Amino acid sequence: MAELRFTKDHEWIRVADGDVYEIGISDYAQSQLGDVVFVDLPEIGKQIAKGGQAAVVESVKAASDVYSPVGGTVVGVNDALTADPGLVNREPTGAGWFFKLKTGDTAQFTELMDEAAYADYVKGLG
Amino acid sequence: MSDDSDLKFTPLDALHRSLGAKMVPFAGYAMPVQYPAGILTEHLHTRSAAGLFDVSHMGQALLLGPDAATALETLVPGDLQVLKEGATRYTQLTDDNGGILDDLMATKRSDGLYLVVNAACKDADFARIEAKIGSRAKLQRLDDRALLALQGPKAAEVMARLAPDSVGQKFMTLRAGKIGAFDCWFTRSGYTGEDGYEISVPAAQAEAFTKLLLDQPEVKPIGLGARDSLRLEAGLCLYGHDIDTTTSPIEADLVWSISKRRRAEGGFPGAARVQKELADGPSRKRVGILPEGRAPAREGTEIVDSSGNKIGIVTSGGFGPTVNGPIAMGYVPASFAQPGTPVGLVVRGKTLPAKIAGMPFAPHRYFRG
Numbered sequence: 253m254a255e256l257r258f259t260k261d262h263e264w265i266r267v268a269d270g271d272v273y274e275i276g277i278s279d280y281a282q283s284q285l286g287d288v289v290f291v292d293l294p295e296i297g298k299q300i301a302k303g304g305q306a307a308v309v310e311s312v313k314a315a316s317d318v319y320s321p322v323g324g325t326v327v328g329v330n331d332a333l334t335a336d337p338g339l340v341n342r343e344p345t346g347a348g349w350f351f352k353l354k355t356g357d358t359a360q361f362t363e364l365m366d367e368a369a370y371a372d373y374v375k376g377l378g
Numbered sequence: 379m380s381d382d383s384d385l386k387f388t389p390l391d392a393l394h395r396s397l398g399a400k401m402v403p404f405a406g407y408a409m410p411v412q413y414p415a416g417i418l419t420e421h422l423h424t425r426s427a428a429g430l431f432d433v434s435h436m437g438q439a440l441l442l443g444p445d446a447a448t449a450l451e452t453l454v455p456g457d458l459q460v461l462k463e464g465a466t467r468y469t470q471l472t473d474d475n476g477g478i479l480d481d482l483m484a485t486k487r488s489d490g491l492y493l494v495v496n497a498a499c500k501d502a503d504f505a506r507i508e509a510k511i512g513s514r515a516k517l518q519r520l521d522d523r524a525l526l527a528l529q530g531p532k533a534a535e536v537m538a539r540l541a542p543d544s545v546g547q548k549f550m551t552l553r554a555g556k557i558g559a560f561d562c563w564f565t566r567s568g569y570t571g572e573d574g575y576e577i578s579v580p581a582a583q584a585e586a587f588t589k590l591l592l593d594q595p596e597v598k599p600i601g602l603g604a605r606d607s608l609r610l611e612a613g614l615c616l617y618g619h620d621i622d623t624t625t626s627p628i629e630a631d632l633v634w635s636i637s638k639r640r641r642a643e644g645g646f647p648g649a650a651r652v653q654k655e656l657a658d659g660p661s662r663k664r665v666g667i668l669p670e671g672r673a674p675a676r677e678g679t680e681i682v683d684s685s686g687n688k689i690g691i692v693t694s695g696g697f698g699p700t701v702n703g704p705i706a707m708g709y710v711p712a713s714f715a716q717p718g719t720p721v722g723l724v725v726r727g728k729t730l731p732a733k734i735a736g737m738p739f740a741p742h743r744y745f746r747g
Contacts, residue, residue, distance in 0.1 A: 286412065286416050286417055286418075286603075287416050287417060287418035287419075289418075289672075289674065289697040289704075290672050290673050290674060290697070290704070292673060292726065308726065310673070310674050310697070311417075312417040312418055312421075312603060312607060312696065312697050312699065313411070313417060313603050313696075314676075315674070315676060334672065337672075
């Protein structure tokens, strides 16, 4: 698996293929949300700015926005989440990915927290 | 994180924390929203076995005196005079406009009535009762008692084991007696749609009593999150959301809680509006709503007609684990209230198709004997 990077909003991102990135939410995020029952995914072709609202994840209790760690164009979504949103809880950084984004600015990726930095960040949240 | 310093704590606070509960502020109390099992598992466990809820934040009181039932009828539309000793009624405190100040349970005792009201309203409720009828009946708050709800299809088995006196007890009746070694008052009632009991116990014994119940193999602790999804599936109103001072008991589809005598006689605050709505029909009505897709429509979601005109609002909405899909309730004009009527729900700018639905969403399984 390619290297994961993380945002302070608890999204993860990894290189899927060249300038296409795969994006989801972290294990910490899914544990805070609880049982995920619905994911509202972006439309393919949608342009999203870095930090822009990209998807909505609904747990039994509430709806939460998911932001894009980098700016770009949506080129794929994880249709498996429609039938089985619980994948987000069971495999948050694997089969529970949300969408794929093609970006012209790959440098944005390296500015994000790596796994060790994110682990420290989460620890600091108590 | 929220500051806990202004919060009140139930007698079970330490136990909740030791069980790994996630505590949240609710109605001025630190309350368990969920335990490590999670809301979905807790909900399904309550529907298949037995769930134990701490509802000690709710207000308990006695209204004492031979005139208690007659006096309280001047504040609520429920029929309290008809109650035999040990019988429980669901009713509402109404205001002069026929709006709902709170909903409550009233149980007839030999010395008066036993009342259970909502946590967020309890101080105002008890102040109103004292101010309006304090000269006719004496209100005695029971702040030294905890309240637990044991709910689910296995609740009766658990009670039969610990309290042989409970066998045969019918829905909406109270008995006083021992559960294990503990002196309790228990009504066969609850707010999940399941068979079960609400159990009042002295606060000093609440933790030991709760541990006894949790030691039973069928019983697991359940938080407020699952309490909300269970009551929504059961089609039951949450005060401050589905009912409040802007809604009348008739609009809220609570006609069943007002007897023929009280409908005819009135004699409670706002009776004129209630009687007019009974005669002419209410202009709007609380209904169930089933979204057709998988997206939940939360409280505050706009309900629209086929032309996109706003016709109402969702007052409770989310995911129903037993239904295994999104469910909601809200208010629509009477002309849209028929089950099967198509409506739209505006979720994040998109209008999603939905249908008005009969409630409950999950069948009630009360024990009527």
